[in-house]
Amino acid sequence: MTKNSFDVAKLVKEKGNEAFEAKDYVTARLLYSKAMEIDPSQYIYPLNSAIANLKLERWRDAESNATAVLEMVPDNLKALYRRGLARTELRQWSQARQDIQAFIDGGGCSAAGHAVLDTITRFEAASTLDPINDRSNDSSEASEKLSPDDVSGLAIRDSKVAGQGVFATREFKKGDTILREKPLLTIPLVRFRDQPAHVKAALRKLSPKNTARFLSLDNTHPGDCCADRLPHHASKIFDSNMIMLPGDNGDIAICFYAARFNHSCAPNTWHVFETTTGEFRMFATRPIREGEEIFREYSYASTEEMHCSPRTWRQAELQRLLHFTCACALCVLPDTAAVQASDARRVQLGQVFGNLQKEKSAIQGMSLTLLVEGMRMSRKEGILDVALVFMALAMAVCAHHSDWASAKYWAEMITDEFGEGGLEEVQDSEDFRKYLFQPELLPGAGLGPQEDFSGIRLD
Numbered sequence: 153m154t155k156n157s158f159d160v161a162k163l164v165k166e167k168g169n170e171a172f173e174a175k176d177y178v179t180a181r182l183l184y185s186k187a188m189e190i191d192p193s194q195y196i197y198p199l200n201s202a203i204a205n206l207k208l209e210r211w212r213d214a215e216s217n218a219t220a221v222l223e224m225v226p227d228n229l230k231a232l233y234r235r236g237l238a239r240t241e242l243r244q245w246s247q248a249r250q251d252i253q254a255f256i257d258g259g260g261c262s263a264a265g266h267a268v269l270d271t272i273t274r275f276e277a278a279s280t281l282d283p284i285n286d287r288s289n290d291s292s293e294a295s296e297k298l299s300p301d302d303v304s305g306l307a308i309r310d311s312k313v314a315g316q317g318v319f320a321t322r323e324f325k326k327g328d329t330i331l332r333e334k335p336l337l338t339i340p341l342v343r344f345r346d347q348p349a350h351v352k353a354a355l356r357k358l359s360p361k362n363t364a365r366f367l368s369l370d371n372t373h374p375g376d377c378c379a380d381r382l383p384h385h386a387s388k389i390f391d392s393n394m395i396m397l398p399g400d401n402g403d404i405a406i407c408f409y410a411a412r413f414n415h416s417c418a419p420n421t422w423h424v425f426e427t428t429t430g431e432f433r434m435f436a437t438r439p440i441r442e443g444e445e446i447f448r449e450y451s452y453a454s455t456e457e458m459h460c461s462p463r464t465w466r467q468a469e470l471q472r473l474l475h476f477t478c479a480c481a482l483c484v485l486p487d488t489a490a491v492q493a494s495d496a497r498r499v500q501l502g503q504v505f506g507n508l509q510k511e512k513s514a515i516q517g518m519s520l521t522l523l524v525e526g527m528r529m530s531r532k533e534g535i536l537d538v539a540l541v542f543m544a545l546a547m548a549v550c551a552h553h554s555d556w557a558s559a560k561y562w563a564e565m566i567t568d569e570f571g572e573g574g575l576e577e578v579q580d581s582e583d584f585r586k587y588l589f590q591p592e593l594l595p596g597a598g599l600g601p602q603e604d605f606s607g608i609r610l611d
């Protein structure tokens with residue numbers, strides 16, 4: 153590591169020290185282990201890890217940390233003392249004595265050393281009376297899990313699509329909230345080459361626990377796929393898990409829980425970023441059964457491009473940006489005819505969007521027939537958030553032409569698609585809900601020539 157390089161291991165150790173001082177030994181231990189993994193040449197990381205493990209009564213780990221230090225620096229007094237303590241707890245009396253004696257002989261605090269020697273003598277005597285009391289078990293395995301399992305209704309399991317994914321442990325209704333979380337870190341949308349500087353700054357600001365969480369995320373970029381711009385693949389972890397936040401400012405975020413969901417081109421969720429609460433939220437777009445995998449759509453390309461492009465394009469794009477070949481249910485449809493039909497719908501969907509844009513999105517010129525065609529295709533393709541956009545536009549078109557019965561028909565369909573929960577959560581929901589109950593309040597309502605759309609419905 154060059155002198156001026158961004159030393160991730162050192163930063164991680166410092167975060168570990170912060171956690172240790174706050175008596176969060178579980179996080180401190182995780183961070184020291186990460187620092188050891190990143191830079192195994194430094195004895196200070198296992199030395200610190202040993203003390204965290206002693207605090208957590210993980211005697212074997214503390215012993216092995218101290219041994220690692222002594223292999224690098226044979227007369228390190230702190231390591232001798234810490235190993236002596238661990239070995240005492242592991243009932244390795246004579247080895248414990250040797251370590252503590254070496255500690256005293258090397259100039260370590262004699263009072264502290266003799267106190268441990270006395271303890272060893274007492275333990276040794278007690279152990280002959282109480283042979284069943286085995287102190288060698290490490291005790292804190294369960295408490296150190298940093299896992300999304302504590303988010304209600306979700307569990308991490310092996311996925312048939314890719315590695316691990318997130319599964320429902322209960323039923324979710326359409327519109328139910330799947331997840332709401334504040335991102336671990338966000339950076340502004342900047343040029344790719346400027347990204348590392350922002351990631352570095354964001355990593356520096358992370359709390360110790362969130363540093364451990366960040367480092368525990370998957371790096372799915374193969375080693376040589378592209379040069380990493382930060383040591384220890386920090387930018388690859390970032391790239392593997394980043395989410396472009398929907399909304400105007402377009403920040404890029406790492407969300408600890410949302411990062412664990414696999415991608416699908418026909419996801420069963422949609423998501424928003426609520427600027428008022430700073431929360432990333434996911435909702436079910438259809439009923440999700442217990443045991444079903446839950447997917448989100450990775451939207452790195454523009455959402456429209458992702459929705460309106462055939463499988464080969466989507467796969468190439470995900471490969472180019474994220475280095476994986478999409479194996480979602482839509483991309484691995486078993487028969488060619490089904491793939492061709494899906495591709496054709498996507499291309500048509502693109503044409504619908506194109507035609508709508510040509511009409512400059514002005515409600516007065518928008519064709520309801522075209523919108524309904526878009527709804528049909530997006531429903532078939534399982535991209536319900538797109539269907540919802542078309543429905544909202546359909547409501548506005550009918551309201552513009554004072555066909556209130558038809559406007560109400562589309563409003564009810566939207567309510568039904570969102571589900572009660574989803575409707576409450578949508579961005580700008582207050583206005584939106586108001587329009588659903590009173591379409592006549594929509595901007596432009598009643599301003600167009602009167603028309604009757606009762607013959608145009610979604611079957």
Ligand SMILES: C[S@@+](CC[C@H](N)C(=O)[O-])C[C@H]1O[C@@H](n2cnc3c(N)ncnc32)[C@H](O)[C@@H]1O
Nearest residue numbers: 314315316370372411412414415476478479480
């Ligand atoms: C943010 S991680 C998702 C969780 C990951 N599966 C795990 O085991 O931790 C993103 C990585 O998961 C894999 N992945 C996600 N969705 C996929 C899909 N539809 N097809 C193939 N691989 C996918 C890719 O390797 C991708 O880079």
